[in-house]
Amino acid sequence: xxxxxxxxxxxxxxxxxxKGLSLTVNAGExxxxxxxxxxxKSTLSAVIAGKEGYEVTQGSITFKGQDVLEMEVEExxxxxxxxxxxxxxxxxxxxxxxxxxxxxxxxxxxxxxGEIPAPEFMKLVKEKIAFMKMDSSFLQRAxxxxxxxxxxxRNEILQMLVLQPKLAMLDEIDSGLDIDAMRxxxxxxxxxxxxxxxxxxxxxxxxxxxxxxxxxxHVLVDGRIAKSGDAELAKELEARGYDWVVEESAA
Amino acid sequence: MSDxxxxxxxxxxxxxxxxxRNASRAESQGPEPTWIAARRQAGAARFEAMGFPHRRVxxxxxxxxxxxxxxxxxxxxxASFSPATxxxxxxxxxxxxxTFVDGVFSAxxxxxxxxxxxxxxxxxxxxxxxxxxxxxxxxxxxxxxxFSPFSALNTAFMEEGAVLRLAPGTVxxxxxxVQFLSRANEAPVMSHPRILVExxxxxxxxxxxxxxxxxxxxxxTNLVEEILLERGAILTHYKLxxxxxxxxxxxxxxxxxxxxxxxxxxxxxxxxxxxxNDLITELNGQGAEAVFxxxxxxxxxxxxxxxxxxxxxxxxxxxxxxxxGILDDRAHGVFNGKVVVKRDSQKIEGYxxxxxxxxxxxxxxxxxxxxxxxxxxxxxxxxxxxGQLDAEAVYALRTRGIDEQTARGLLTLAFAGEVLEQVGxxxxxxxxERAVAGKLPERFNLAGLVExxxxxxxxAGE
Numbered sequence: 001x002x003x004x005x006x007x008x009x010x011x012x013x014x015x016x017x018x019k020g021l022s023l024t025v026n027a028g029e030x031x032x033x034x035x036x037x038x039x040x041k042s043t044l045s046a047v048i049a050g051k052e053g054y055e056v057t058q059g060s061i062t063f064k065g066q067d068v069l070e071m072e073v074e075e076x077x078x079x080x081x082x083x084x085x086x087x088x089x090x091x092x093x094x095x096x097x098x099x100x101x102x103x104x105x106x107x108x109x110x111x112x113x114g115e116i117p118a119p120e121f122m123k124l125v126k127e128k129i130a131f132m133k134m135d136s137s138f139l140q141r142a143x144x145x146x147x148x149x150x151x152x153x154r155n156e157i158l159q160m161l162v163l164q165p166k167l168a169m170l171d172e173i174d175s176g177l178d179i180d181a182m183r184x185x186x187x188x189x190x191x192x193x194x195x196x197x198x199x200x201x202x203x204x205x206x207x208x209x210x211x212x213x214x215x216x217x218h219v220l221v222d223g224r225i226a227k228s229g230d231a232e233l234a235k236e237l238e239a240r241g242y243d244w245v246v247e248e249s250a251a
Numbered sequence: 252m253s254d255x256x257x258x259x260x261x262x263x264x265x266x267x268x269x270x271x272r273n274a275s276r277a278e279s280q281g282p283e284p285t286w287i288a289a290r291r292q293a294g295a296a297r298f299e300a301m302g303f304p305h306r307r308v309x310x311x312x313x314x315x316x317x318x319x320x321x322x323x324x325x326x327x328x329x330a331s332f333s334p335a336t337x338x339x340x341x342x343x344x345x346x347x348x349x350t351f352v353d354g355v356f357s358a359x360x361x362x363x364x365x366x367x368x369x370x371x372x373x374x375x376x377x378x379x380x381x382x383x384x385x386x387x388x389x390x391x392x393x394x395x396x397x398f399s400p401f402s403a404l405n406t407a408f409m410e411e412g413a414v415l416r417l418a419p420g421t422v423x424x425x426x427x428x429v430q431f432l433s434r435a436n437e438a439p440v441m442s443h444p445r446i447l448v449e450x451x452x453x454x455x456x457x458x459x460x461x462x463x464x465x466x467x468x469x470x471x472t473n474l475v476e477e478i479l480l481e482r483g484a485i486l487t488h489y490k491l492x493x494x495x496x497x498x499x500x501x502x503x504x505x506x507x508x509x510x511x512x513x514x515x516x517x518x519x520x521x522x523x524x525x526x527x528n529d530l531i532t533e534l535n536g537q538g539a540e541a542v543f544x545x546x547x548x549x550x551x552x553x554x555x556x557x558x559x560x561x562x563x564x565x566x567x568x569x570x571x572x573x574x575x576g577i578l579d580d581r582a583h584g585v586f587n588g589k590v591v592v593k594r595d596s597q598k599i600e601g602y603x604x605x606x607x608x609x610x611x612x613x614x615x616x617x618x619x620x621x622x623x624x625x626x627x628x629x630x631x632x633x634x635x636x637x638g639q640l641d642a643e644a645v646y647a648l649r650t651r652g653i654d655e656q657t658a659r660g661l662l663t664l665a666f667a668g669e670v671l672e673q674v675g676x677x678x679x680x681x682x683x684e685r686a687v688a689g690k691l692p693e694r695f696n697l698a699g700l701v702e703x704x705x706x707x708x709x710x711a712g713e
Binding site for chain 1: 649
C-alpha cells in the first residue's frame with residue numbers, strides 16, 4: 001500500500017471542505033478523482049503536498065507507512081510525493097535548470113546519495129525535455145515566467161519526468177490545454193506509469209482519461225468519495241454529468 | 252576623550268600627513284607646476300574648513316565616516332604585490348589593464364602594449380610628466396573641492412591614477428580594466444586616486460574599475476573619477492567592488508554627457524566594510540542617455556551607501572536607473588537616487604527603480620528616491636520597495652523537495668539576476684553571480700548550479 005488516506009476532515013478558513021474522505025492508492029495504479037466544482041478535489045492534493053492554510057481536523061494520511069502530516073513540505077517531495085499544480089507558480093529569475101538540479105540533488109541527499117554528476121544530469125534533462133517536445137532554451141528561462149498555459153503544464157510534467165516521484169499527483173493538469181498539448185502531457189503521464197509508482201489525477205473532465213486510462217475512478221461529492229468504479233465510470237460521468245451521483249449520495 | 256576636540260584632531264592628523272607628503276615630494280621631485288600646488292592648497296583649505304562630514308548633513312545622514320576620520324593612514328610608494336595573488340584576483344578577461352597597488356602604479360601588473368590607435372591609457376603621473384597642462388584643463392572640471400570633504404581631501408593629496416583618452420571615432424574592442432589592489436599592510440594606508448576619461452565624439456569603449464585585494468586589507472581609498480563624453484560617445488562603465496570587508500572606500504564618479512552620448516553604468520558592490528559611492532551624470536546635450544544599473548550585497552557589518560543623481564540639463568534626454576540591494580546579518584544599505592529636470596528640459600524621460608531584500612531582521616536599508624522637476628512635459632517615474640522573499644515562490648520550490656534555506660538562496664540569486672542579466676560581459680556576470688551564490692546564508696552550494704547553467708550555455712550550440 002502506497003498512499004492511505006483515512007477519514008480525512010479538512011477545514012479551510014473555518015469552512016469544512018473534506019468531510020471524511022478515505023482513499024487507498026497502491027503502487028502501479030492510476031487513480032482519477034473527479035467531481036463537480038467545489039467538491040474538494042484540489043483540497044485533497046494540496047493537503048497531501050502540505051500547502052499552508054489547510055487545517056486537518058480529523059483523520060490521517062500515510063505514505064509508505066509514514067505519517068505525511070508530520071512531514072515538512074520538502075520532506076514529502078523528497079520521499080517521492082510530488083504535486084503538479086493546476087496553476088503552476090511563476091518563480092521570477094530562478095532558472096528551470098537550477099530548480100531541476102536542486103530538486104534532484106535534494107532528493108538524492110535525502111536518500112543518502114551524492115550529487116548527480118553534471119554530464120549525467122545534462123543527459124537526463126535533455127532527454128526529458130525532448131520527450132516533452134520543449135525547446136532546450138526553456139532550461140535557461142525562469143520557472144514558468146512568461147510561459148503560456150500549455151507550456152506551464154508541460155513544465156510540470158517535465159519536473160515529474162526528471163524527479164521520478166513514487167506518487168505523482170496532478171491537479172487539473174488538463175485544464176487550458178489544446179489537443180496537441182494534451183497529447184504531449186498525456187504521453188508524459190503514461191511514461192510515468194510503472195509497477196512501483198502510483199498516479200493520482202484530479203480532473204473535472206473525462207477528456208484526459210481518454211489518453212490516460214485510469215485503473216480507478218472516484219467521484220468526490222461534498223467532501224467525500226460518493227462513488228468509485230473503473231474507467232467506465234468516467235465515461236458514464238461524461239455522458240450523464242454529475243447530478244445523478246450527487247442525488248444518489250444525498251439519498 | 253573630548254567629543255568637541257576630536258573632530259578637529261582628526262582633520263589635523265590628515266593635514267599633517269599632507270604636509271609630510273608635500274615636503275618629501277618637493278625634496279625628491281622638486282617643485283610642482285603651480286596649478287597643482289594651488290589646487291592642493293585649495294583642497295586642504297576646503298577640507299580643513301568643512302572637516303569630515305557628520306550625520307547632521309543631509310547627504311551623509313545615514314553614513315558614519317568615523318572609521319575613516321579616526322584612522323591613521325600612511326601613504327606608500329611601494330607597488331609590490333605577489334604576482335600569484337594578483338593573478339588570482341585579476342578578472343579573467345582579455346583586456347588593456349592599468350594596475351595600482353594601494354594607489355601606486357604597478358607597471359609589472361599592467362598590460363599597456365597593443366593599445367589601438369587613437370587610445371591613450373596611462374598613469375596620471377606619466378600624463379602629468381609628459382604634458383601637465385593637457386591634464387590641468389579637464390581634471391577637476393566636474394568634481395571640484397566643493398563637492399564634498401572627500402573630494403577636497405583627494406584634491407589635496409592627488410598624485411596618481413588613470414588617464415584614458417579616446418580620439419574621435421575610436422572604437423576599443425577589448426575592455427579597459429583599471430584595477431586597484433589593496434594589500435594587507437602592517438599599518439593601514441590611504442590612497443587618493445583620480446580617474447579621468449575623455450571620450451571623443453563617436454568613440455566607444457568599456458571601462459572596468461575593479462577594486463579587490465588581500466583578505467585582511469584595511470586601507471582607505473578615496474577616489475575621484477571624471478568622465479567626459481563628447482557628442483555620440485558610448486561608454487559602458489563597470490565598477491566592481493570586491494575589496495576586503497575591512498577596507499574603507501569613498502568614491503565619486505561624475506559624468507558629463509554631450510549630445511547623443513550614451514553612458515551605461517554597472518555599479519556592482521560586493522566588498523568593502525564602509526563604501527560610499529556618488530554617481531552623477533550631467534545630461535547636457537539632446538539625445539543623451541544614461542543607464543544606471545546597481546547591485547549591492549551587504550553582510551556582516553558592511554555599510555554600503557549609493558547616492559546617484561541624474562541632472563537633465565537639456566531636453567530630450569533619458570535616464571534609467573535600476574538598483575537592487577540584498578542585505579544580510581547586520582549590514583546597512585543606503586540608496587539615494589535623485590533625478591533633477593531643469594526648467595527648459597522638456598520631453599525628457601527619467602525612470603528610477605530600487606528594490607531591496609532583507610535577509611535578516613537586523614539588516615537595514617535607508618532608501619530615498621527623489622524627483623525634482625522644473626519642466627512640465629516630462630515622463631518620470633520612481634519607486635522603491637523593500638521586502639522579504641515571495642512566500643508562494645518559496646513554497647513552490649519546497650514542493651519540489653528543495654529545503655527552505657536553499658529555496659531562499661535560489662530566490663535571492665534570482666533577485667540579483669535581474670541586474671546581472673543586463674551585464675554584457677559574461678566574465679563579470681558569472682563572477683558576481685558566483686559571489687552572490689557563495690555569500691548566501693547557510694552553506695548551500697549554489698555555486699554548483701551556476702556552473703551547471705554555464706555548462707549548458709557552452710553546449711547550447713551543439
